Amino acid sequence: MHKIGLVFWNKEQKRLRTFWRLLVFFCVYTLVTLLFAFLSTFILPANTPLHLTATVVEFLCVCLMLYVGGKLLDRRSFSDFGFHINRRWLKDFIFGLGLGALLIAAIFTTELSLGWIQIKGFFRSFPIGEIFTLSLFKTLPLFICIGFCEEMLMRGYLLRNLAEGCNLHQKHARTALLVAMLLSSVIFGILHAMNPNTSLVSTVNLSLNGIFLALGFLLTGELAIPIGLHITWNIFQGPVFGFPVSGIRTFPRMIEIQQSGPIVMTGGAFGPEAGFIGLAAIVIGSVMICVYSKKNYKGMKLEEHLAQYHSSRTETV
Template sequence: MRRLFVNGENRPRAGWRLLFQFLLNNAGGLLLGSLVLVAFGGLSAGGTGPLSSLYLNVLLYAATALAAVASVWIAGRFLDRRPFSGFGLRLNRAWWSDLGFGLILGASLMAAIFAVEFAAGWVTVTGSFEPVDGGTFFPAILAPVALFVCVGFYEELVSRGYQLTNLAEGLDTPGIGPRGAILLAWVLSSSFFGILHAFNPNTTPLSTINIALAGLMLGLGFVLTGELAIPIGLHITWNFFQGNVFGFPVSGLDPVGATFLTTDQTGPDLLTGGPFGPEGGLLAPAAMLAGCLLIALRVRRRSGNLTPHTPIAENPTRDRQTNR
């Protein structure tokens, strides 16, 4: 019975580690979110205008990010026996350079989608520098910046940093090997990423498939480098430019805060994504494919190869056991 729960290194097996982190993350998010609601309710004491609601939204996302960090640190420290930096956060000069590349890439890919729709007459610009719910453009635009920084960081830390790493380690068996395990974990974690977004507003089967494909694009940088720099940067600007620069819905959710451009989509939903946003249409997979190619070129130029970063699948206690 013990073998069902514990592996040869006297650690919980990968499946149990993943389940524990998932439950801890969600429980922590609910607890911190509830505390934010209680505290914010006491501070606002009377009414909540548009800006107050917006700031509340940012605080809730920050609480979610804090819960994600705590759950990954606790699971990594006590179950994985892996340092927090081992989840793709070795913050050296190369890491920050890749983060910058990811930020530019996300902005460029979403700008390309907008350019295609604009050239085809599928989107019309109806305004600029407008707050979504009244007030002034600045500081309303700062809220979605903070919001999407939180989302880009915690979703990548959990989905790629923790889940993909543990899946790869658990799947690394003699019949699969580390490279096969990483590729399989990449697909499985991306599929789960798509399923989690299937509960968003205005979802369709195509949008769920596309979000899973987005998980593959976001995970590629991690699979090839073992670092979360490219995925985090790409995730942040993909979302921010989608919602708050070009005024599109983001995964079914309307933009918040303010938008640089206010737009009206009139093109075919099959291509533009309609009320779900570009991630629900057929233009998105084309942009994602281009993103994968550009990530591969970046990594090939930096490292000279395009093979999975096999330490992702390694047992973090192996070196310590060998050195005893």
């Protein structure tokens, strides 16, 4: 019985082993999300847009689960998931915001100069007929919350736990981080495979996008760069420049465009993330993150503590 128990319980760390922590966390997260969604139908006004309701529910559930799950399952504080917020964190966040906007602007400019984009109008609301500013006001919180939620779950919780699980005997932190980055990024790509207009290429590219987003976390130990990058990458891709965002176009657009050109380059109906130009932007962005990290963090090194469990860290808030 003792040996069977060790399959579930890490005696040294006094907590569940990685697989069981992840299983319990995401099962409870799913149940809590469904419960909150059900309760929200009674709490929120009946005319609240469905996507806005879902966004609020998901954001609250992710924050709650990261706090409670972190304490009970991981034995660590909320801040240890990449939220040691200070001036440096805010600086990294602003860098991430700027980088996401810059890369999508570069994609738009490139396709426009090649004649693959035609501008058909401006300030197109969704649903059609709604005041544009109102439509945009209801949409921006969606993309902001998606940026926070996906990074907290995929990088903050999943990647960190996978890294600790792969770090055998606490002696292979760097290898564990790289393996965890690859595994979490593949999962990130597969989860988006349920989106409209997906293909094998889009799934592979989104997995590479996951590596791109993870890079800022691994080099700084914080989620500031990934969250900022994720937010503006989506907002400038969709509501600003009118591209599909991971196959979705149900949002207002400041610029209404019509695309042509080879799908292998543009990504077609899925958006730039499925095209070679989007892939090139990811590579350039990765280099820029490395340069930023080298300049601001005294060298370009993986934050090995992300793969190392220290029970004493849970005593701090």
